[in-house]
Amino acid sequence: MLAYILRSLTQATLVMLAVAFIAFSMFRYVGDPVASIVGQDATLKDRQELTESLGLNDPFPLQFVRFLGNALQGDFGISYRQGRPVAELLIERLPATIELAVISAAVALGLGLMLGIYAALNRRGVIANIVMSLSLIGVSLPTFLIGIGLIFLFSVYLRWLPSFGRGEVVAFGWWTTGLLTDSGRKSLIMPVITLGFFQLTLIMRLVRAEMLEVMRTEYIKFARARGLSDGSVHFRHALRNAMVPVITITGLQLGSIIAFAIVTETVFNWPGLGALFVRSVEVVDIPVMAAYLMFVGLVFVVVNLIVDVLYFLVDPRLRGGITVPSR
Amino acid sequence: MSEPVISVRNLQVEFVTRRATLRAIDGVSFDIHKGEVLGVVGESGAGKSVTGAAIIGLIEPPGRISGGEILLNGRRIDNLSPEEMRKVRGRKVAMIFQDPLTSLNPLFRVGEQLVETIRTHLQMNERQARDRAVELLTEVGIPAPEKRIDGYPHEFSGGMRQRVVIALALCAEPDFIVADEPTTALDVSVQAQIISLIKKLGRERGMAVMLVTHDMGVIAETADRVAVMYAGRLAEIGPVRDVVQRPMHPYAKGLMGAIPTLEASTERLVQIPGSMPRLSSIPRGCAFNPRCADVFARCHVDQPLPLSVQGRQVACHLYENERLKTAEVAR
Numbered sequence: 001m002l003a004y005i006l007r008s009l010t011q012a013t014l015v016m017l018a019v020a021f022i023a024f025s026m027f028r029y030v031g032d033p034v035a036s037i038v039g040q041d042a043t044l045k046d047r048q049e050l051t052e053s054l055g056l057n058d059p060f061p062l063q064f065v066r067f068l069g070n071a072l073q074g075d076f077g078i079s080y081r082q083g084r085p086v087a088e089l090l091i092e093r094l095p096a097t098i099e100l101a102v103i104s105a106a107v108a109l110g111l112g113l114m115l116g117i118y119a120a121l122n123r124r125g126v127i128a129n130i131v132m133s134l135s136l137i138g139v140s141l142p143t144f145l146i147g148i149g150l151i152f153l154f155s156v157y158l159r160w161l162p163s164f165g166r167g168e169v170v171a172f173g174w175w176t177t178g179l180l181t182d183s184g185r186k187s188l189i190m191p192v193i194t195l196g197f198f199q200l201t202l203i204m205r206l207v208r209a210e211m212l213e214v215m216r217t218e219y220i221k222f223a224r225a226r227g228l229s230d231g232s233v234h235f236r237h238a239l240r241n242a243m244v245p246v247i248t249i250t251g252l253q254l255g256s257i258i259a260f261a262i263v264t265e266t267v268f269n270w271p272g273l274g275a276l277f278v279r280s281v282e283v284v285d286i287p288v289m290a291a292y293l294m295f296v297g298l299v300f301v302v303v304n305l306i307v308d309v310l311y312f313l314v315d316p317r318l319r320g321g322i323t324v325p326s327r
Numbered sequence: 328m329s330e331p332v333i334s335v336r337n338l339q340v341e342f343v344t345r346r347a348t349l350r351a352i353d354g355v356s357f358d359i360h361k362g363e364v365l366g367v368v369g370e371s372g373a374g375k376s377v378t379g380a381a382i383i384g385l386i387e388p389p390g391r392i393s394g395g396e397i398l399l400n401g402r403r404i405d406n407l408s409p410e411e412m413r414k415v416r417g418r419k420v421a422m423i424f425q426d427p428l429t430s431l432n433p434l435f436r437v438g439e440q441l442v443e444t445i446r447t448h449l450q451m452n453e454r455q456a457r458d459r460a461v462e463l464l465t466e467v468g469i470p471a472p473e474k475r476i477d478g479y480p481h482e483f484s485g486g487m488r489q490r491v492v493i494a495l496a497l498c499a500e501p502d503f504i505v506a507d508e509p510t511t512a513l514d515v516s517v518q519a520q521i522i523s524l525i526k527k528l529g530r531e532r533g534m535a536v537m538l539v540t541h542d543m544g545v546i547a548e549t550a551d552r553v554a555v556m557y558a559g560r561l562a563e564i565g566p567v568r569d570v571v572q573r574p575m576h577p578y579a580k581g582l583m584g585a586i587p588t589l590e591a592s593t594e595r596l597v598q599i600p601g602s603m604p605r606l607s608s609i610p611r612g613c614a615f616n617p618r619c620a621d622v623f624a625r626c627h628v629d630q631p632l633p634l635s636v637q638g639r640q641v642a643c644h645l646y647e648n649e650r651l652k653t654a655e656v657a658r
């Protein structure tokens with residue numbers, strides 16, 4: 001167990017180092033940091049002083065190590081455009097993105113599992129077939145179209161839900177939540193659907209396919225032959241096996257919900273990290289872009305770690321280093 | 328003779344496909360008594376597994392039992408509700424499958440699977456069920472069962488896994504068990520052990536056993552009676568000595584001839600030309616007629632019904648006269 005987790009951790013660290021390196025290269029070599037900060041018409045002396053004080057004259061490895069050290073302490077430099085520490089900007093935007101993503105992920109996972117299982121167990125049922133057909137829309141329709149469609153229907157036409165922003169939020173220290181106010185909750189509905197719909201349909205189709213696959217196996221036939229109840233056969237024996245492949249793909253999908261809320265946030269003008277990123281791309285605010293890149297990397301690495309551990313807990317064949325005997 | 332444990336009467340099983348309704352089992356009848364082993368042979372696709380599945384009520388759509396009856400201890404079980412049948416399955420009738428490597432759920436400890444099965448059918452608490460599980464593992468010959476019970480399936484060898492599978496099938500002491508090619512997937516070295524285990528358990532517990540196998544040697548050694556299936560029909564069924572050594576149905580002759588025996592190894596090795604028809608193209612009359620050396624006009628017209636000849640049942644027109652003769656003698 002320990003060895004397995006250590007291996008996963010090592011991998012995670014390596015990936016993070018690579019991401020940090022890319023972020024650093026971007027920061028250092030895309031555009032001229034000095035020019036970005038002081039502008040084109042600063043004197044040569046000013047520029048040289050700034051270059052020196054930013055440590056840009058130091059050898060490359062030293063600069064990278066310093067960048068890493070700062071990043072570990074939560075220091076991602078100063079935004080070129082807003083003149084504030086990047087970390088501060090990120091933290092300000094974090095709650096909006098996390099709240100949206102976590103709720104979307106929970107909805108996508110919960111509904112996806114339930115519908116997937118339902119569709120697998122009632123393969124020939126009318127409802128299952130309708131659900132399956134509808135899910136094709138989710139898989140094939142681009143996110144922004146769903147968002148715009150929802151806005152058109154519920155904001156413009158029915159006037160039920162707000163089309164942008166988080167509504168009123170309540171603050172707890174640096175954290176803010178929209179869940180405690182009416183307007184906050186209403187504001188969440190459409191972005192959650194928009195962000196989660198694709199993942200929902202994907203998870204559902206995946207769970208269904210895996211369940212059907214497992215239901216065909218000999219051990220399920222044998223479980224039935226022993227007279228085990230349908231409940232046990234479906235939810236104990238079949239579901240657990242179906243989850244093994246589902247966990248990996250689902251984990252990555254949920255990771256991408258958090259990481260790539262960009263489109264949804266733009267469509268709904270949601271004050272989250274994605275919107276911040278889009279803004280910083282428009283104005284070439286390199287430190288913010290670099291920090292966002294590292295954030296996305298971190299989310300994926302953490303999700304991957306969790307997936308690895310879950311995998312390990314679900315599948316005994318991975319434990320104790322015993323290999324599956326081949327036939 | 329006492330009432331049979333399992334009595335299959337004129338069983339028909341059909342699979343409804345988009346193009347046609349295929350009859351996989353057509354008019355199969357046999358009895359199996361307490362403590363008796365019925366060997367079932369026939370080339371693959373003959374309907375052996377489907378027959379077993381029909382008895383334990385595991386034919387799944389698009390398949391269905393479209394005719395006949397199945398009786399367990401004199402009571403019909405083919406028309407029970409799914410829930411009633413579930414309670415019979417595992418409790419009264421059990422089935423073990425071909426491949427022990429895939430018959431066990433890889434994610435659960437062997438003990439968990441045993442305890443769950445025991446507690447599904449018997450009123451026992453966790454502790455009692457676990458004790459019983461250890462007993463069962465001991466009985467099927469798993470060494471150090473108290474320790475092995477907490478192992479996962481992948482930690483067992485193929486032969487040991489098949490023993491676990493057998494223990495699982497025996498959890499609630501069923502009266503009848505189908506063993507569907509239980510050794511096909513195993514190493515030759517352990518095949519004999521598993522077969523003799525099944526035979527021993529059947530005898531000790533007075534179970535009725537339906538043993539499906541390709542191995543005529545196993546049949547000769549283990550079975551009391553043998554049924555030869557062809558294209559969903561019974562070609563011949565009777566005491567193992569008679570059928571194996573003096574088969575009457577031309578297909579059975581070919582099948583038995585295809586196995587070398589000790590006395591006459593080479594000269595009996597006849598090959599049956601051709602192959603078994605697909606379900607969608609079973610010929611009119613006798614299903615075996617395209618391949619039969621002794622075919623005559625009637626074989627293309629009438630489907631032969633089982634005839635009682637020389638202490639067995641043979642579905643072949645060749646023996647119509649013989650049956651008449653026996654009948655005359657009897658009169």
Ligand SMILES: Nc1ncnc2c1ncn2[C@@H]1O[C@H](COP(=O)(O)OP(=O)(O)O)[C@@H](O)[C@H]1O
Pocket residue numbers: 342351369370371372373374375376377378389390606
């Ligand atoms: N689910 C199914 N759908 C359609 N045909 C089936 C199905 N299961 C079995 N059959 C057909 O039933 C016939 C008998 O199969 P089976 O009993 O498995 O043969 P075997 O004697 O080799 O065990 C075969 O022709 C097979 O194609």
Ligand SMILES: [Mg+2]
Pocket residue numbers: 372375376377507
């Ligand atoms: Mg078979």
